[in-house]
Amino acid sequence: MRDKVLPFSNKQDFCTLVRVLFIVAGLTGLLVMAGCGGGSSSAPAPSTPGVSLSATTLTFAAAVGATQTQMVTVADNGSASDSFTGFSFSGTNASDFSQTNTCGTGISAGANCTVSVTFTSSSAGSGLTATLSIADNASGSPQTVALTATAAAPTATLTPTAGLTFNSQGVGSSSAAQTATLTNTGTVPVTISSAISITGTNAGDFSQTNNCPASGSTLAATTNNTCTINVTFTPTASGTRTATLSVSDNATGSPQTIPLSGTGAVGTVSLSQNSLSFSSYSVGTTSSTMSVTVTNSPGASLTIASIVLGGTNPTDFALTTGTNQCTYAGQTLAAGGSCSIYVDFTPASVASFSAAVTITDNSGGVSGSTQNISLSGAGFNNTVQVNVSLGPNGNIPNAITTTVTVCVPGTSTCTTIPDVIVDTESIGLRLLASGAVNVTGTQVGSLGLPTITDSSTSYPIYECYLFGSLDYAWGPLAMATVTVGGETASEIPGAAANTGIPIQIITTNTPPEGVWYPETNTNYEEGAYYNPCLYGETSTGEIYAFDGGNDGTVSVLGANGLLGISNAPQDCAVATTNYCTNIATTDFTYLEYDSAGYPGSDCSTTTTSTPCTFVVEPTPLDYQAWNPVSTFPVDNTGSILSLPTISTSGSPPLTGTLTFGIGTETNNAITSQTVYEVDEYGNLNYLEYNGVQYTSEDSGGAFLDSGTSFLYISDETALSQDGVSVSDCTSGGTDTGFYCPSTTQTLPLTVSGINDISSPNITLNIANEVSLVESGNAAFNDLGGPSCEGGSAAGCTTATDFWDLGLPFFFGRPVYVGISNLAGTGAYPNGYWAF
Amino acid sequence: MKRNLAILFMLMMATTPAWAALGSNVASVDADVQAFNGQHTLVAKTGFNLHQITMQDGSVINEYVSPAGTVFGVSWRGHRIPNFHQLLGTYLTNMQQGQRTNVIPRRAVTIQGTDFMLTSFGRMMNYQGRAWVPSLIPSTLTPAVVQ
Numbered sequence: 001m002r003d004k005v006l007p008f009s010n011k012q013d014f015c016t017l018v019r020v021l022f023i024v025a026g027l028t029g030l031l032v033m034a035g036c037g038g039g040s041s042s043a044p045a046p047s048t049p050g051v052s053l054s055a056t057t058l059t060f061a062a063a064v065g066a067t068q069t070q071m072v073t074v075a076d077n078g079s080a081s082d083s084f085t086g087f088s089f090s091g092t093n094a095s096d097f098s099q100t101n102t103c104g105t106g107i108s109a110g111a112n113c114t115v116s117v118t119f120t121s122s123s124a125g126s127g128l129t130a131t132l133s134i135a136d137n138a139s140g141s142p143q144t145v146a147l148t149a150t151a152a153a154p155t156a157t158l159t160p161t162a163g164l165t166f167n168s169q170g171v172g173s174s175s176a177a178q179t180a181t182l183t184n185t186g187t188v189p190v191t192i193s194s195a196i197s198i199t200g201t202n203a204g205d206f207s208q209t210n211n212c213p214a215s216g217s218t219l220a221a222t223t224n225n226t227c228t229i230n231v232t233f234t235p236t237a238s239g240t241r242t243a244t245l246s247v248s249d250n251a252t253g254s255p256q257t258i259p260l261s262g263t264g265a266v267g268t269v270s271l272s273q274n275s276l277s278f279s280s281y282s283v284g285t286t287s288s289t290m291s292v293t294v295t296n297s298p299g300a301s302l303t304i305a306s307i308v309l310g311g312t313n314p315t316d317f318a319l320t321t322g323t324n325q326c327t328y329a330g331q332t333l334a335a336g337g338s339c340s341i342y343v344d345f346t347p348a349s350v351a352s353f354s355a356a357v358t359i360t361d362n363s364g365g366v367s368g369s370t371q372n373i374s375l376s377g378a379g380f381n382n383t384v385q386v387n388v389s390l391g392p393n394g395n396i397p398n399a400i401t402t403t404v405t406v407c408v409p410g411t412s413t414c415t416t417i418p419d420v421i422v423d424t425e426s427i428g429l430r431l432l433a434s435g436a437v438n439v440t441g442t443q444v445g446s447l448g449l450p451t452i453t454d455s456s457t458s459y460p461i462y463e464c465y466l467f468g469s470l471d472y473a474w475g476p477l478a479m480a481t482v483t484v485g486g487e488t489a490s491e492i493p494g495a496a497a498n499t500g501i502p503i504q505i506i507t508t509n510t511p512p513e514g515v516w517y518p519e520t521n522t523n524y525e526e527g528a529y530y531n532p533c534l535y536g537e538t539s540t541g542e543i544y545a546f547d548g549g550n551d552g553t554v555s556v557l558g559a560n561g562l563l564g565i566s567n568a569p570q571d572c573a574v575a576t577t578n579y580c581t582n583i584a585t586t587d588f589t590y591l592e593y594d595s596a597g598y599p600g601s602d603c604s605t606t607t608t609s610t611p612c613t614f615v616v617e618p619t620p621l622d623y624q625a626w627n628p629v630s631t632f633p634v635d636n637t638g639s640i641l642s643l644p645t646i647s648t649s650g651s652p653p654l655t656g657t658l659t660f661g662i663g664t665e666t667n668n669a670i671t672s673q674t675v676y677e678v679d680e681y682g683n684l685n686y687l688e689y690n691g692v693q694y695t696s697e698d699s700g701g702a703f704l705d706s707g708t709s710f711l712y713i714s715d716e717t718a719l720s721q722d723g724v725s726v727s728d729c730t731s732g733g734t735d736t737g738f739y740c741p742s743t744t745q746t747l748p749l750t751v752s753g754i755n756d757i758s759s760p761n762i763t764l765n766i767a768n769e770v771s772l773v774e775s776g777n778a779a780f781n782d783l784g785g786p787s788c789e790g791g792s793a794a795g796c797t798t799a800t801d802f803w804d805l806g807l808p809f810f811f812g813r814p815v816y817v818g819i820s821n822l823a824g825t826g827a828y829p830n831g832y833w834a835f
Numbered sequence: 836m837k838r839n840l841a842i843l844f845m846l847m848m849a850t851t852p853a854w855a856a857l858g859s860n861v862a863s864v865d866a867d868v869q870a871f872n873g874q875h876t877l878v879a880k881t882g883f884n885l886h887q888i889t890m891q892d893g894s895v896i897n898e899y900v901s902p903a904g905t906v907f908g909v910s911w912r913g914h915r916i917p918n919f920h921q922l923l924g925t926y927l928t929n930m931q932q933g934q935r936t937n938v939i940p941r942r943a944v945t946i947q948g949t950d951f952m953l954t955s956f957g958r959m960m961n962y963q964g965r966a967w968v969p970s971l972i973p974s975t976l977t978p979a980v981v982q
Contacts, residue, residue, distance in 0.1 A: 425942075425958050466916055466959075468962060468964075700957075785939075794978065795979050797982060800965065804942055
């Protein structure tokens with residue numbers, strides 16, 4: 001069968017293996033099966049050649065213009081070699097096919113060769129047919145292969161056609177992949193013409209991987225006709241993000257596209273508060289920690305780059321630790337997550353401070369976004385150290401003193417005076433004019449403090465501050481700026497700034513005699529001679545009734561002055577009453593001298609032998625000695641005297657703290673203490689001991705008195721019932737008037753304020769005064785003596801005894817001294833004690 | 836000028852003041868009531884009469900009068916110290932010559948003079964004290980009644 005004989009381009013042996021390969025159009029190489037075309041058969045030449053074909057039909061499908069190659073293996077299964085005479089096509093569409101082969105002119109017995117048949121269509125069509133004929137010398141020649149072919153337009157779809165829609169995704173973060181599928185929907189392979197791409201507005205926000213054929217390769221039809229494209233969304237900005245997934249090929253409608261869309265989400269910071277306002281804190285102490293919670297919005301994480309302190313006073317604030325604390329060096333905050341910033345405040349000085357915490361992040365999708373938390377606070381210094389010692393004379397146990405600085409108002413002309421007694425039972429600052437000890441600067445009397453003159457009379461105002469012991473502090477009132485510890489009194493309330501507050505300058509002079517002529521005061525005889533501190537005269541007008549002594553020296557006063565910080569703002573007022581305004585009832589406490597008519601006599605310094613004229617005028621509060629505490633700018637509601645707990649055997653000199661203000665700062669609130677309002681005399685409502693209530697009306701009263709070194713108690717019911725009397729101390733000398741029990745005596749008692757609040761039981765101790773003082777210690781909590789010495793023979797009764805709870809009461813028990821409000825407002829118009 | 840007025844008054848006034856009270860008879864109490872511009876209350880006690888003078892500012896002066904009509908003791912309690920000259924009368928001299936004992940610095944003192952005792956204590960806005968003449972105290976009483 002040699003209908004058509006084509007010349008062999010070469011001649012090879014036949015292989016026995018038959019294989020059909022579909023070669024996708026476009027592949028330029030032609031695979032030749034291994035083992036083919038190898039060695040020659042050594043078998044004896046058969047007498048009969050025989051040929052078999054690996055396929056007798058081939059079906060082609062290819063896009064128009066594309067080629068498709070299939071192979072047919074020709075095997076010699078006969079006993080003799082086979083020789084070929086031609087390979088030819090015939091039939092209707094023979095021109096659409098072509099072939100190449102490896103058969104040459106023949107193959108030996110048992111060998112094979114391959115014919116590659118290529119279909120190339122120039123136009124679309126189906127049912128194209130042709131026949132490949134192989135002419136040879138084998139029986140049945142020519143062997144034929146029926147060829148059918150389809151030439152069609154390639155088609156493909158990219159699904160889902162609606163596109164891929166991604167959920168809200170945090171900017172900068174990547175979504176899970178979604179899959180698009182490319183499907184060859186036609187009958188012919190689809191040739192991918194370029195790399196799969198993402199294009200469009202936000203192409204950069206999407207990325208893909210795929211298992212599709214590479215550019216130039218084909219996606220087969222019918223079988224294995226799909227490939228997948230995995231798309232990931234990584235938004236670079238917030239909002240709707242769109243792009244297009246595009247596959248370019250030779251299919252109809254190329255490129256195949258589907259839309260991609262997603263929403264870029266960003267974290268947005270919210271702060272629980274935008275500012276932290278610390279209250280005032282004592283200089284050098286650290287506040288309670290305050291915090292701000294940083295919360296991220298749902299939907300996307302937030303990247304915090306840093307949290308730092310800045311602003312005006314960053315060193316007075318500190319970022320500190322706490323629960324769920326933000327990492328100040330930076331962190332990622334999950335969507336909807338939160339963390340907290342903790343801040344402490346430690347004021348370095350008396351001032352207002354501000355700073356800011358700055359959070360740098362990508363809030364709102366804006367890299368470098370910042371949020372600020374403003375910080376504010378103030379420092380105060382409302383304390384002063386107090387010292388308990390034997391005093392500057394070295395002979396007064398429980399002498400409690402502090403240091404005071406006074407200045408000429410509005411100037412820097414100042415002097416600092418140590419060893420000033422802290423006295424909760426007097427009011428006003430009184431300083432020695434001269435002779436003060438341990439003073440390195442100017443004595444107060446030489447400082448040039450302006451004295452106070454009555455604006456209506458132009459007379460200078462003097463005060464004779466008479467003590468219960470009938471000794472006195474005598475001298476002019478002067479204006480001074482007063483600094484105690486961290487507090488400065490620059491003026492009295494309502495007065496012009498920096499005009500000072502009234503203090504008394506205690507002189508060593510004997511008060512001058514004066515002629516008394518208050519027109520309306522019948523207590524004293526008009527025109528008679530008086531001495532304001534020495535009380536009256538004899539009928540000759542020359543002898544004073546009694547000279548209790550001038551406290552104008554350190555040797556007598558035992559100090560350089562008195563810092564009187566009791567319950568009222570001024571020394572001649574209680575609650576709403578100024579007891580120095582009514583001439584009809586006043587005494588000589590405040591008086592004015594008119595020396596104009598007495599040439600050569602200066603009434604501030606003259607002695608008793610040179611009379612002056614003095615007058616008593618109503619003394620407004622502004623002219624009286626003021627409690628410096630009540631003139632402090634803020635901390636003016638009282639003071640707190642805090643002394644440590646000490647042993648019953650006493651202590652060497654020690655220090656404590658006087659804190660100014662009550663309820664004005666973070667360090668002076670009334671906490672566990674009970675408030676006892678005092679009565680109009682400055683006494684407790686009562687002190688109850690052994691069944692007796694000591695009130696102002698029925699006794700000498702009871703009061704708290706830091707300026708007294710001992711517990712002076714009622715001799716009638718206190719220790720005498722236990723057989724202890726003052727006679728147990730060495731008779732005579734300095735130990736008279738004190739208790740010296742052989743064993744320490746306890747005094748269980750209670751107190752009450754006029755606000756009807758009674759204390760729990762209070763136990764005071766009284767130990768042997770001689771033993772204690774001889775110990776060489778300076779501070780004692782158990783020194784005592786009788787307030788009335790001598791028992792009933794001396795007229796002492798519970799009706800006349802008083803309870804002067806001196807400094808021993810204060811150890812280990814902070815005592816609040818509340819100042820009355822002269823306006824009559826407030827809960828405790830008379831003032832109060834609290835402990 | 837007030838100074839000139841004062842001199843004028845000094846010249847015009849009688850030289851014998853209306854001194855009370857301690858050691859004087861009961862009539863002198865009236866002088867004190869007038870001098871101290873107070874309200875007078877009489878309280879009968881066992882063995883003596885108590886004359887109480889309450890001044891305008893609430894300060895109180897007590898005068899203790901024996902059955903014989905002699906003021907043997909006085910006491911005071913108030914915001915201010917009373918005029919001792921008025922209150923003690925001729926016993927000012929005894930006070931002036933007395934000894935200071937039992938001193939509580941700045942707070943209290945006892946003055947012991949010839950046939951005279953005075954105790955004083957307190958501080959500004961709260962002064963208290965009493966004085967008595969031991970020889971004038973009725974035998975049925977003690978100094979403790981002077982309160």
